[in-house]
Amino acid sequence: MTARMRSLAQPAIALALAFGVAAVLIAATCGEPFPRSMNAAGESFAALFRGAFGDTNGLLRTLAKSTPLLLSGLAVTVALRAGLFNIGAEGQLLVGGLASAWAGYALNGLPTVIHLPVAIAAGASAGALWAFVPGILKAWRGTHEVIVTIMMNYIAIHLTHYLVNGPLRDPTTRQTATPLVLPSARIWSLPGSTNFSAGLFLALAAAVAVAFLLRRTALGFEIRAVGLGPDAARASGIPVGRTLVTAMCLSGALAGVAGAVEVLAVHHRFLDQFSPGYGFDSIAVALLGGLDATGVTLASLLFGGLKSGANEMYTQTQTPVQIVGVVQAMVILAIGVRYVRKRRAG
């Protein structure tokens, strides 16, 4: 088997394993006796895939769900390439979304060419700021980024909840939400319920940019060096602390843009708790994609499909959507083993 085939075969095996476990779980809880219970699992998955890839609308929904996953998956990738576990993409995504919503409705009278970039930049900056905290604590005090990013998630949830309930709340709606962003700050989206938007192209551009950064630039070289050999990087004069903070801020900015796209293209306002855990899914996306921009793009399409198909599956077979989360967890386990093995073998 060639290396290329192997690199494709292993994610495939991981996916098969993950769906197998999910099938057993569905079969065990559907209340049917054995042979028929496996049918139930089969029907659920069939509905899932029909919903995700069965028709044009399903496909567009899948692409729409993939967009924030791709951006936040790239976020986790950049940090992990520097050796940092950014478990905080969810929090960065929330504050990024809120910042872009604010920029989108509070700044008046700007043309789209200025307003939209400003709103996206506001999201990126807020996400970067949120990630700066764990980054600087890691560089300065050696505080473990996992603990800090997790805590920052909870702080982000409470902070955005407070702001969107209080100072930034739209008094004219019964939802816990900010006012609608102005048309000049909206990302173009397809009319209808698919939520497909030009945000996808922004995410794809980000994937290209991340690939270029990591492979072709001095900063990317430094990020990879710090991630793979921090002691050697330090001994050869690479400013390790600064690189860690930079990578973390880039990561947070990407997650912030993910939030911004959701707000500016899909909801057109910041809805309290709008994220169904994109930030956590992004870890699975990054690992399944092998910490490589191309792989992450493919993985985000797959997970986007799972997410968009899950609703269809629930309507048709009443299988709870969380089964998709079980699949994701199993994928991380199966892929993680592969990923570490590969690194070890060099």
Add this chain to the structure above:
Amino acid sequence: MSGAFGSAGLLLAGLALAAPLVLAALGGIMSERGGVVNIALEGMMLTGAFTGMWVGQVYGNAAGIGAALVSGLMLGILHYVLTQKLRLNHIISGVAINLLAVNATTYLVRAVFNVEGREAKIASAIPVGAFVGLSALLVGVLHFVLYRTTFGLRLRCSGESAETARMAGVNPFRYRLYGLMLSGILAASAGAYLSMSQTTRFSDNMVNGRGFIALAAVVCGRWTPVGAALAALAFGFFDALQIQLQGRVQMPTEFLQMLPYLFTILAAMLLRSTPPAALGREE
């Protein structure tokens, strides 16, 4: 601010909130002193909470507790196999176990309970005092186990240097396995407390970050049972104070709710300490 009743109430409330943190933190110590990073505490607690309620509802509280402990044990063994046998990165393994636990329990609550029209609830609560007493007792017991027994010495050595253990004829993997089994049991008991004692029902993602706070208590307590218990108590009282202050001070509830997390970051930042030397290392 408040009278004697208020402060006694605060004390009791603090103990009740700290008990699961203490239990889970002790679980974290048994794992990490053996050299295995355990951010899966959160998922182990959630699994324990669900399993305890589920089995307890049908077969009674004693069976529920037993089943919860077994579920934690299984997750401990899973984390062991993934990190030690399959050499998976400890954090990736922990993230995956947490994701699995939150999705599987939420799935099961819907698939099992909603379908049959049952409520995810047990008939009666186990007294809070039992858990508080148990956690206090376990702090002493595990301190003794860690520092005075052959098991404790071998576990600690496995966490400091697997090579040292091997060269002395001690199999570090065996002690890591025991440590993780204990870790799972302790974390699951903390979870069972949440669904069977503090409340009598399971709700989605009810652990809500307590596993991570417990892990922070382990770090702040410098990987010692007494230190971690004190840190967990501090978090517990902080939480109780926060709840008491709600509505009494001119500060939004959300800010008060943020305080424990801010406090955790601050503590992790200020209390810099040396972890076990082989913690999280892949060999």
Add this chain to the structure above:
Amino acid sequence: MTTNPQTATYNPDPQLEVPVIQMANITKSFPGVVANDDVSLAVRPGVIHAIVGENGAGKSTLMGILYGRYQPDEGRIRIGGNDVRIDSPARAIALGIGMVTQHTTMAPALSVLENTILGAEPSIAGIVDSRAAAARVTELARSLGIEIEPGRAAGKLSLAALQKAEIVKALYRGATILILDEPTATLAPLEADALFALLHRLAESGTTIIFITHKLREVMAHASRVTVLRGGRSVGERSITETDPDELLALMIGRRAASPSALTALGAAEKREESTGSMGQWVNGSMAEQGEPVPAYLAGSRPISDAAMPTLEVRGVSVAGTRGAAAIRQISLSVMPGEVLGIAGVDGSGQRELAEAIVGLRPLQSGSILLDGEEIGSLSVGRRLRRGVTFIPEDRQREGLILDFAVAENLLLGRQRRREFGGGSVLDLPRIEAEGEELVRASRVKAPGAMAAARGLSGGNQQKVVNARALRGSPRLLVAMQPTRGLDVDAARFVYEQFRFAQDAGLAILLFSLDLDEVFAISNRIGAMFNGDLMGVVPRAQASMEGIGQMMVGGSPARPPACPPTPNPGGDRPPIPNPGGENSGAGI
């Protein structure tokens, strides 16, 4: 589960000349290398048996197999005449085998007592009887004439004290066979003498001792039998009375000894020593006095430029150690352009701290560092590198290389923002690869190509990559720690030639080496560190191995070399321990 430390399955009887250890036809391969190829070894009870060979000859692998760390692919092992399968160190311990490795395996955070009893704890119902344990360990140590502090964390012990504690640890487990891997590699000469005195006493009381070394003088002075390994094969076993260093050297390095051009650094060093015959003579006599010829390319005798300005000047530098205490105190030295200043010293004497302070990895507590007269003491590593300060770190796999990076990327490390590679934004990948290929060729790195991962290279070739990076782009000052560690003799010689070439171009080299022979071979001036102090610096022509050896254990350089060695007040114990005497306690 407690094993009784007093129990050993085999009691050697010196009367019977039956080998206590027989290893027959042992073969062991690791991916890409056959470490042991049909090796056989027989060791008689109660003797000191040496195993010699060059780096990579398979000595450590063979002993690792005997201790159960590796499983042989083929071959049989008999202990005390019985066929055994040693599948783990636990099994080896049960068979009465103890091992003291080159680097301590004691966990630094645990106490000496905990490390010693680990796995064989005296206990009641799983509860450690720490009082009994302490009593037993202290008693055992006293019977050996060793003072140990059971309650002290192992990480706070000197390397010499740790090694003794390791021996106590092995004997506590009832070892009747003791394996020592390069036991003197990290010891000063006097400490090595004390160690061998202890080993002789143990052998007299019936313990079988195997020690691995590549130093022939230790073999001639202390072993009664010797097995020579070369290239993974056993090439001879001799009684010391029936052999001589010439024969052993010939066995060790094989045909190459015949060719004068292959008179390698190691060979030359060993040749010098062999005529001194014994350790005692070696300690008392100085190489310089005996007028040993030193190959011209090695001698640090080339004229140094008369430049008024030293390339490096270190003035009163103090640096904090890892635990906060001062690791090096008030160190001053200077290195002229084109000069090699060699710093000898036992491992852990502060060399690492000094080197890291000079290249910028450790902040100074006080003092200043001048490069070509300009203060650089507060600059970052990167800025110092830009001014021409390069570094060969001690640990090539951790600090020297990024193993998952390609060789060309490793060669680029630290220069990735230079104008010639893209100026800090977009990397000029074709150029990086092309220059990598060129350096790989010029530095004789054996690699499939510059884009191959460094992980796949052998240790020696990895070291060559580190060295090539440090010498790249005409640096001003090279701080080199153990630049030839793990290199075979030809490769080491090539490194010295590279250094010489760079010296001719004006490079100043500050060399830190644990290998005294290396320091003498290439330095213009020689200094020694002890316990965080620079004990002095002497020109090569006036330096004697004995004098530098004295400085390495805290002696003053002012003492005339002819003066007989005296037990130094601040150093470790004298060769013959005084059982009732006070504990010197001064860690080196």
